[in-house]
Amino acid sequence: MKPFKALRNRFLHYHLVHVGKCGGETIIKILSRKRLKYTTYHSGTADRDIHDAIVRQGTRDVFLIPLRDPCSRFISAFEWDLYSKVLTRPEKKAQNGAWQRIFNMFRTANDVAEALSDTDPKRREMAELALHASKLHMQMDLGWYLPPALARRLPPDRTHLLRTQHLDTDLPAFLEALGLRSSGPVPWTKSDYKRFIPPARLTSALSGLARENLARAKSDTMETLDILQQVIAPA
Template sequence: MNKIILHIGAHRTGTTSLQRFLRNNADLLTAGGIETLCPPESRHGKIADVVPDWLAQLADTASQRFLISEENLPGTMGHNIATGSLYPNAKENLGRLASLYKPDVVMMSVRELGEYWTSAILFSLARHETTLPSQGHLNAICSDKRSWRDVVADVQSVFPHARLVVREFAHLQDNPKRFLRLATGWDTWADAKLNRRAQNVRPDESAIVSALLERGDFGGLARLGDTKETQIFSRPQRQALFEIYQSDLDHLRKLLGASFLESRKRSEGAQVQSSRWRSDPAPARQDETVFLRIGRTGGRIVQSLASADAAKPDRLHLGNHDDTLISTINKFGRTRKLAFFFRDPVERFVSGFNARLRQGRPRHNVNWTTAEAVAFSLFRTPDALGEALSAQDDYLKSAARFSMASICHLKHDYVHYLHSPDAVRYEMDAGNLIICCETDRIDNNIRQITDALHLSTSIPVGTRENTAPIQSGDALSRLAVDNLKRFCPQEFEIYAACKMAAAELGFT
């Protein structure tokens, strides 16, 4: 009878579903004389110590059969990604265990290499355990000589007397119960309860996009495919990995001393698999258009135009001051169209300060928050606040920084709305940015603006609100301007990126 069964993964091949099945049926298995060890218990210390200690503790029990499932035994998924190689230290890692116990059966699963690497990278990316590999790193993965046959060879060299059972991922993918029964030969599995729900499934596009956005990795976002498949490998790269895998399958079919559980779907569907890699463009789709309401830039004119237009497009969304470049990607997807106005940061600082100083009057009447009331009790002019950012007095400087983070239009800065210069450039390069117009150029470009938003109405020039020019009494001193540039340099960097985008789009 097989006494010790060792299941070594691999990662992203349904291992977590198998382990969940074991945990859910632990009492039944124990009653049948089977003890199981799998995460999280298998990770309470070094695995080389955990397994022998676990077996020793069970030596005097009635249990006669033991099953260990730990996919990190041959190596970690993170190490695979970092090295661009498939379990390169498997022989060394497994060799540490060979002298401690002798498994009768070793179980493992393999997966088509393009699918494995994509799933591993995206799963780790969504969990913030890795970044999206560079194109050079992806090339290295595809050109690496190591494949599943090498991992299998390492396993057989470490455990030469064990029977090896290799399952293809697509075979019994949702049925770990049958896989275990075929691999172990134990009949105890017959009464075990099976939940076919997959665990730790590959993250969807929205999860990947959110992870990249949280890092501000707009370069990575730009490299994702245009389809919901979220492809990170090119078609030639995927084809190369697929062909290597087909060679691995041929090798496994002929392997001595091993049982290979092959998916008929995979072997019969190779041509279908290849057809998924066509480079045909995805069908055109209508994307949502979002107009960002960046405070104190004249965005109310668009609201007026849209309100007067009975035929306003359903796909045009007028954002509020909480909507941002990032939040609209998360809400509408990374191909949504984006429009906004922008303004010189110094002018916007003065305008925003004064608007909140008068509590939005005369058009609005929005009371100060408690923090704003404190800020305006300390600083009655925008120049006073700007100059205080470099005050020698620590209390005054601290009060200025507090005020910058408390006054609504000042804390809702370009970083809040547009994130970074890289984000603006990403939207431009992706073809998402349809309007990027400086406030003082709105009148000159009103027809282009209405055309881009598919609005049929227009209003006379010079009727914009919330964009009054700075009065001479509100002008900032050189010190205040320099302080703003030192205190919030990204505001000016984003402004410069917007200027470039506006010029490219023709909003001059």
């Protein structure tokens, strides 16, 4: 990655592909703190919006892609969805009936991933719904935002990869490449919600079956991850 001169920072437009549960809020805090011009793409129409931004890109457009192990991210996605859509509404059902059915049927992230190959068609179909048509964080992963064909259109010299598990080093390196200094520790956010989730509904790691099922079901994500890691070095 070639460093950008500090004098150019104010003229660059940073596009953050805010894949949920990958440290996006932390990255946003850094961008805001440094007063950089940026746009975030998160849920809703973000898949179409980032597509348009990449297709219409100019030389002042810089893309920021947070990366996380897909299995670890899936666990966090399930648990965040459970917490934010169900557990924060103890007196009511989830706003979306499908969400309520998903979390009634599956107790943990591992349950969902294993059910992708279940012999019970109802469990299998509900797991497929969660991953492909629920509009939950479980669906909106890296491959949802950046399908492989779109990932190939990213400019290697204007794309930064920020690894979730290494933001403490990747974010300062990103700022250094811009000629900026890192000020203080990385401001992590949303790290305490899991304490509100019953222990029986938490997953420490996916089983072998769950990992295999997830890799098959999320083949676009796996391919995009390979493309990014082969073509673009971390920040």
